[in-house]
Amino acid sequence: MGRVRAAGAVTRLRARRFWSIAALFLLAVVVCAPAQGAAHAWSCLLYASNAATPAKLPERLAAYGPRLKRSFGFSNYRLTAQYEIAVDEAVETPLLSAGDLHIFITSLLPAPGGRYVVGLLFVEGSQQIMETQARVGRGSPLFIRGPEWREGQVIIVVAIDA
């Protein structure tokens, strides 16, 4: 009987120790979890032209209106397609698809300072047009001036968010 009591006390002590360690691990995991959250990639396709009909930029690019006009020389920027996806760092992911134009994320690696090194592949039809790698800050859009279309030009915008 005494032996049973002693064995029970030892078991309770071990269980208490185990749950203490488990609680600490859980705390660490919970605290660390947000730092390892998946990144999100946002992309859109703009049709730049000098059309008289006014067009509204996406909210993310609202502050870039004057700079777009200055850099591309067109007065009107119309959103034609927009995508936002969660990105797995290890898998090539289609990001944007509009007509024959496609953008793939080929790699995404976190970089110091809350930035990302992102690999992009620009495909038209079945032909690879360009592959690029860029270091981008969170929410900083990267602009790609694409082919001409109708009376204007296609502009592709890619941004990475945490």
Added chain:
Amino acid sequence: MKTFEERFTAWLDGALDGEELRSFEREHRSLAHERSDFLKLQSLLRCSDHRPQLANPDFFNSQIMAEIARGRAAKKKPGTRSWLGLPRLAWGGLGVLSVGFALFFTFIPWNDYSDPRAKYVAEVLKTKTAGPKIKATVDNQKDMTIIKLEGLDKLPPGQDLHH
């Protein structure tokens, strides 16, 4: 032919009889008092075989087990094994690491809470085009980075670029 020890044992046990008994007692007259002592001792042993019944055997057993446990604990205490054993060191290390990680991620800020537009970063590291016909030039402005593709064919006007 029986030895003396065999005959003596049989005599004590009362197993000798007849001529054999008379012959043994005649040859060993001095052993008569030995038998009476043996019988006394036997009766005493039989009397002492009586064991008293305990009123509370469970309590008695638990007291003995507790005493044994105290003895074992006292034997372990002086050793260094209880404090420097490998399992304890391993658990201690894990615990310290966990606390360290928890404190690090709690008190060291890892988020950049500043306005992302105030810190525009888009730096093109490399570009590679499919052929010599297509050229990619990078226009790095202060708050806007553009990759300009030249040499692309104009898209057909009828192509639908909406999704």
